Amino acid sequence: MKTLNKIIFTILAIPLLLSGCQTGNSGQSGALSSDVASKVYVKPGEHDEFYAMVSGGFSGQLSVYGLPSGRLFKVIPVFSVDAEKAYGFNEETKPMLNTSHGFIPWDDSHHPELSQTNGETDGRWCFINGNNTPRIARIDLGTFETAEIIELPFSGGNHSSPFTTENTEYVVAGTRFSVPYPQKDMAIEEYKGNFKGALSFISVGEEGDMDIAFQILMPGFDYDLAHSGKGKSHGWTFFTTYNTEESNSLLEVGASQNDKDFIAAINWKKAEEYIAQGKFRTVATEYAHNKYDDATHSATSTIKKSVKVLDPADCPGLVYFLPTPKSPHGVDVDPTGEYIVGNGKLSANLTVHSFDKVQQAIANKSFDGEAYGIPILKMDEIVVGVVEQAGLGPLHTEFDGRGNAYTTFFISSEVVKWKLGSWEVVDRQPTFYSVGHLMIPGGDSKKPNGKYLLAMNKITKDRYLPTGPEVTQSAQLFDISGDKMKLLLDFPTVGEPHYAQGIEAEKIKPRSVRIFKLEDNQHPFAAKSDKETKVVRDGNTVHIYMTMIRSHFTPDNIEGIKVGDKVYWHITNLEQDYDVPHGFSVMGAQNSELLVMPGQTETLLWEPLLEGVIPFYCTDFCSALHQEMQGYVRVSGKNANVPLKWSLGDHM
Amino acid sequence: MKASLTSRILMIIGALLILALFIFPMWNITLEAPQYPEAIGMDIWVNKITDHNPNDLKNINLMNHYVGMNAIPEKIPEFEYFPYIVIGMSILGIIFGWIGRRNLFLVWFCMMVILGTLGMYDFYLWEYDYGHNLDPTAAIKVPGQAYQPPLIGSKVILNFKAISSPMIGAYFLFTGILTALIAYFVARKQAKQ
Numbered sequence: 108m109k110t111l112n113k114i115i116f117t118i119l120a121i122p123l124l125l126s127g128c129q130t131g132n133s134g135q136s137g138a139l140s141s142d143v144a145s146k147v148y149v150k151p152g153e154h155d156e157f158y159a160m161v162s163g164g165f166s167g168q169l170s171v172y173g174l175p176s177g178r179l180f181k182v183i184p185v186f187s188v189d190a191e192k193a194y195g196f197n198e199e200t201k202p203m204l205n206t207s208h209g210f211i212p213w214d215d216s217h218h219p220e221l222s223q224t225n226g227e228t229d230g231r232w233c234f235i236n237g238n239n240t241p242r243i244a245r246i247d248l249g250t251f252e253t254a255e256i257i258e259l260p261f262s263g264g265n266h267s268s269p270f271t272t273e274n275t276e277y278v279v280a281g282t283r284f285s286v287p288y289p290q291k292d293m294a295i296e297e298y299k300g301n302f303k304g305a306l307s308f309i310s311v312g313e314e315g316d317m318d319i320a321f322q323i324l325m326p327g328f329d330y331d332l333a334h335s336g337k338g339k340s341h342g343w344t345f346f347t348t349y350n351t352e353e354s355n356s357l358l359e360v361g362a363s364q365n366d367k368d369f370i371a372a373i374n375w376k377k378a379e380e381y382i383a384q385g386k387f388r389t390v391a392t393e394y395a396h397n398k399y400d401d402a403t404h405s406a407t408s409t410i411k412k413s414v415k416v417l418d419p420a421d422c423p424g425l426v427y428f429l430p431t432p433k434s435p436h437g438v439d440v441d442p443t444g445e446y447i448v449g450n451g452k453l454s455a456n457l458t459v460h461s462f463d464k465v466q467q468a469i470a471n472k473s474f475d476g477e478a479y480g481i482p483i484l485k486m487d488e489i490v491v492g493v494v495e496q497a498g499l500g501p502l503h504t505e506f507d508g509r510g511n512a513y514t515t516f517f518i519s520s521e522v523v524k525w526k527l528g529s530w531e532v533v534d535r536q537p538t539f540y541s542v543g544h545l546m547i548p549g550g551d552s553k554k555p556n557g558k559y560l561l562a563m564n565k566i567t568k569d570r571y572l573p574t575g576p577e578v579t580q581s582a583q584l585f586d587i588s589g590d591k592m593k594l595l596l597d598f599p600t601v602g603e604p605h606y607a608q609g610i611e612a613e614k615i616k617p618r619s620v621r622i623f624k625l626e627d628n629q630h631p632f633a634a635k636s637d638k639e640t641k642v643v644r645d646g647n648t649v650h651i652y653m654t655m656i657r658s659h660f661t662p663d664n665i666e667g668i669k670v671g672d673k674v675y676w677h678i679t680n681l682e683q684d685y686d687v688p689h690g691f692s693v694m695g696a697q698n699s700e701l702l703v704m705p706g707q708t709e710t711l712l713w714e715p716l717l718e719g720v721i722p723f724y725c726t727d728f729c730s731a732l733h734q735e736m737q738g739y740v741r742v743s744g745k746n747a748n749v750p751l752k753w754s755l756g757d758h759m
Numbered sequence: 760m761k762a763s764l765t766s767r768i769l770m771i772i773g774a775l776l777i778l779a780l781f782i783f784p785m786w787n788i789t790l791e792a793p794q795y796p797e798a799i800g801m802d803i804w805v806n807k808i809t810d811h812n813p814n815d816l817k818n819i820n821l822m823n824h825y826v827g828m829n830a831i832p833e834k835i836p837e838f839e840y841f842p843y844i845v846i847g848m849s850i851l852g853i854i855f856g857w858i859g860r861r862n863l864f865l866v867w868f869c870m871m872v873i874l875g876t877l878g879m880y881d882f883y884l885w886e887y888d889y890g891h892n893l894d895p896t897a898a899i900k901v902p903g904q905a906y907q908p909p910l911i912g913s914k915v916i917l918n919f920k921a922i923s924s925p926m927i928g929a930y931f932l933f934t935g936i937l938t939a940l941i942a943y944f945v946a947r948k949q950a951k952q
Contacts, residue, residue: 622814657821683814684821731825732898 146586147596149176154616157548159561159609160219160233161582166602167214169235169246174548174559174609175584177598185244185253186214186237190699194253197701198675198710199630200399202408206258207393211240217266217605222311226273226337226553230614232315234269234278241265243280245315249620250401257317258394260414261288261305261324267333269309273341273553277320277375280307281330281346285353288324289390298355302327305416306346308375317396321382321415323373323426326479327353329362330371332437332503337553338444340462342376345447349434351478362434363453367486369428369478370438370449372465381422387415402629404707420480427469428478430486431458437503437544441512442553446491446527450501450514457501457514459530461491492530497523502543503606505550507557507587513550515542515562522562522585524592536592538583540566547587548609556611560585560592563604571599580604621685623706630708632677637661642753649674651753655689655703656681657730659755660723663738667751670718670744676701679708690726693740700726715742761859762946769945770864773938774852777871779931780805780845786882786929787811788908790819791920801831802926803882805845806838826917827897828889828906837881844874852939861946868939875936883910 149155155173163170167187171180188195188204195204195212204210214237221228232254233246241262247254259265259280268280281304287293288303303324310320328348336343351368354361381387391413399406419426431449435458439448447460467473468488475485500518507513511533514523520541524534544563548556562583571579579599586593625635634640634652640661643650649672654661660678668674680689682705691701693713701709715721725736743749762770784802789811791798799818800811808831810816820830848871855863890907906916913922925933 682821684818735898 143593143595147175147177147584149173149178154612156612157556157559157609158612158615159546159548159582159607160221161561161563161600161604161607162216162219162235163601164217164580164603164605165215167216167237168602169216169219169233170601170604171251172582172598173612174561175595177582177584177596179601181251182601183246183251183253185235185246186211186216186242186256188212191702193699193701193709193711196699196711198712199405199708202406203253203256203397203399205397205408206240206242206395207260207410208240213239214242215239216244218269219606219608220269220271220278221552221608221610222275223271223552224274226341228549228552228608228610228614229275230610230618232275233608234271236265236268236280238265238283241280241282243269243278243309243317245311245317247315247401248615249618251619252399254399255315255317256395256397257309257319258396259305259307259319260392260394261286261290261303261322261390262307267330267346268307270333270335270344270551271311272335272344272375273337275311277308277310277335277344278317279333279335279344279346280309281333282306283329283331285325285327285329289392295355298327299353300327302353302355304328304330306330306371306373308344308378316398319394319411319414321378321387321417323378323417323419325371325419325426326351326481328369329358331435334438334440334551336440336444336462337442340440340444340447342374343462344373344375345429345438345440346371346373347431347435347438347449349436367430367432368434369483370431370435370447370460371481372427372429374425377422377425378417381417381425382415386422387417389413390416401623402627404623404628404630404709424469426481427465428481428483429460429465429489430475430483431460432456436501439504439506439512439551441506441527442508442555444553448504448512448514450503452500452502452517454501455496455499457494457497457504457525458490459492459494459527460489464489464491492528494525494530494532497525497532498535503545505545505547505560506555507547507550507560508555509557511557511587513545513547513560513587513592515545517541517543517565522560522592524587534591536585536594538562538564539570539581539597540564540568542583544604544606546607546609548611550609556609558586558588559595559609560587561607561609563600563607565603567599570597582607622683623704625679625681625683625706628679628706628708630677630679632675632710633679633708634661634677635679636681637755640753642667642751644751647672649751651676653678654681655679655691655725655736657687658725658732658736660691660725660736660738661755662753663755665738665753666741666743667749668715668740668742669747669749670715670742672715674713674715674740676711676713677708678703678710680705682706687729688727689729689736691723692726693723694721702727718742718744762861762864762942763949766861766864766942766946766949767856767859769938769942770856770867771853773935773942774849774856774867776931776935776938777845777852778849779935780928781842783928783931784809784926785932787924787926789922789924790822791922792918804928805841808832822919823906825897825899826901826904826906827894827899829892829894831889835885841878848874852935856942861943861950864939864943864946868936868943871936871939875932879910886910 157174159172184194222232241259245255262282264283266283269278285302285304329350331347350362433451433454435449436452437450473485498516498519504514584596680703786803789800799815908921
């Protein structure tokens with residue numbers, strides 16, 4: 108009976124203890140005793156200190172915020188069509204979304220990664236992955252528009268990407284799903300040994316041109332995340348793996364059986380040597396390479412036909428496996444390049460490998476067997492430290508450049524600060540709720556700016572005003588300049604944020620484009636002055652060369668269009684003033700509006716189905732006479748004899 | 760009696776300084792408004808009007824067409840003959856310096872003052888026309904409102920503040936004219952000694 112009493116008492120006490128814990132936590136996290144609001148207050152008219160590029164996850168977009176204010180500036184369409192900006196709807200950007208599967212208007216974008224020079228963010232570009240139909244995009248940080256997209260062959264679920272090397276020599280992209288190689292019709296249960304995982308190294312040119320330099324054909328594991336070495340480990344890239352069990356069904360069980368999975372360490376300098384020696388196979392395939400040109404204001408899509416492939420079994424020294432406990436998710440390299448942190452997501456511990464020890468183990472051939480011809484290093488020889496019992500479900504780690512690391516724990520919903528070298532936990536803060544990635548500006552580069560930390564949460568439940576079953580995801584900003592982390596701000600995000608990148612605003616502000624120079628416009632259908640406006644019929648295709656300037660279209664009266672025509676409205680914005688875009692919309696357009704920047708030309712395809720006189724107008728409130736910026740197009744019957752005619756006021 | 764060497768050199772320097780009008784703009788009109796945090800402006804030269812910042816003229820014209828103002832002209836007759844006057848006066852000043860008669864220095868100074876005044880008067884007339892000669896079909900008509908920018912100084916015109924001020928070319932011109940006057944006094948003083 109006494110024992111029973113004890114048990115009952117204990118059971119009753121647990122919730123009390125837990126709630127006691129939580130009270131303590133939220134008291135800390137609220138931190139309202141000090142003047143938190145002033146720390147995120149950016150005076151009206153003043154600018155934020157940092158840009159934050161936050162991925163949109165299943166929205167397929169990238170959003171641009173200011174920190175510390177958390178203000179949203181722009182949502183950049185990348186892998187998903189956007190009717191607001193006509194991305195994927197106008198004729199100019201349709202090729203951007205072309206793939207070997209045709210036009211794909213959606214993707215799942217997870218990891219933004221800024222370009223780097225000498226291991227520091229340089230503000231030129233932001234790369235981001237498309238998961239579902241594997242692609243990598245490059246966003247130009249002069250225009251804040253998607254400038255290039257390259258598709259990845261032999262991949263499925265492009266998750267471990269795009270992580271850059273120290274000088275943006277490459278962005279890397281690993282496949283989450285292993286797939287038959289080459290793709291073919293076969294029984295799924297024959298997965299084991301027959302499926303392969305391709306790791307792509309995409310070279311990046313001075314002007315940004317992306318090209319798949321080579322792929323490494325890996326065993327059929329799942330490749331989860333990656334980061335490249337820096338400093339002493341420059342020349343190496345690390346990929347986490349899970350499902351080394353090679354399970355093809357019920358992975359939540361099947362892929363969680365091994366005590367250890369691997370971090371695959373790729374010596375890409377060695378790969379370059381093997382490529383130079385011709386030790387690659389050229390494999391035929393098809394993948395799209397799409398580029399947007401700021402001079403023609405148009406994208407082109409090219410289908411590429413082959414890729415160079417290296418097989419680790421034929422290339423000694425190219426790949427080593429670092430055993431790492433329990434399905435590691437993120438792999439993060441500290442600013443010195445020495446520590447390689449494996450975030451074993453089904454574990455309570457964090458395992459840290461030493462790059463020096465890895466090199467030594469390789470030199471001493473301290474191998475613990477091999478997998479598919481790839482040497483497995485002895486774990487005891489390479490682990491330099493373990494952060495014990497730091498929390499539950501570690502996912503990602505970033506660094507502040509002062510010898511501290513910060514790790515997110517999904518299951519225990521917290522950010523934990525610990526010390527590199529002594530591996531002791533020094534602080535922890537709860538997140539609301541279930542944090543995924545975290546970001547410190549430059550936190551995965553050689554030079555972190557350890558002032559703020561942004562934690563991105565998957566679940567918000569009761570944190571905001573409810574909006575039906577679907578509620579917002581969120582980001583939480585912490586001040587990490589002191590010994591203890593301090594929660595400053597909690598703001599909703601666009602889509603589901605996965606990873607983010609932060610950068611000092613001054614690195615980007617001076618390069619931000621204001622207008623496109625009209626004289627540089629090389630669009631084949633541009634009308635660079637009212638004199639060049641015209642309407643041209645070619646069979647049932649009609650090209651309208653139109654201009655827009657405050658506050659009229661030229662021409663604004665058009666006659667002679669017939670039902671069944673394919674009408675291309677090529678509209679050039681003649682403005683040369685900052686922040687004066689004009690919009691264009693025509694009744695019955697089955698695609699979107701156009702939003703044309705100063706000096707730019709965009710084209711909307713319109714196929715009128717009904718006779719009548721159809722209005723069109725400017726959609727962007729451009730001027731005091733914006734509401735007068737309108738026109739009519741007359742649509743006649745298929746066999747009508749109304750001649751083509753166009754005019755503006757009395758002037759034409 | 761010939762003027763002293765110092766004064767003759769000064770006279771020639773003065774005559775040369777006015778050639779700076781071909782290197783620098785002489786006048787600027789700047790328009791400030793809430794929508795133009797960086798302001799827009801035109802630079803007036805002896806032979807042309809240019810953007811202060813890229814595309815300013817185009818944007819000024821765009822604004823002004825709503826109230827029916829004419830576009831800023833690319834060419835006016837003055838731009839044709841002003842350069843000849845400046846070059847002519849410069850050569851004349853050099854010749855006067857060469858001849859070295861101090862009264863000629865004074866003559867050159869007076870000619871320049873008269874020409875300068877005429878130039879300003881001409882500028883005023885253009886500004887008057889620019890601000891008053893409005894298209895009767897303009898979209899925005901404010902009864903009794905004129906849009907003439909100030910000759911010098913600042914003036915509020917509807918939502919704009921117009922600021923008119925000399926630029927570096929004008930300072931060279933003033934200095935050139937003044938140098939001729941100094942040359943005259945230096946020559947006179949030395950003659951007395």
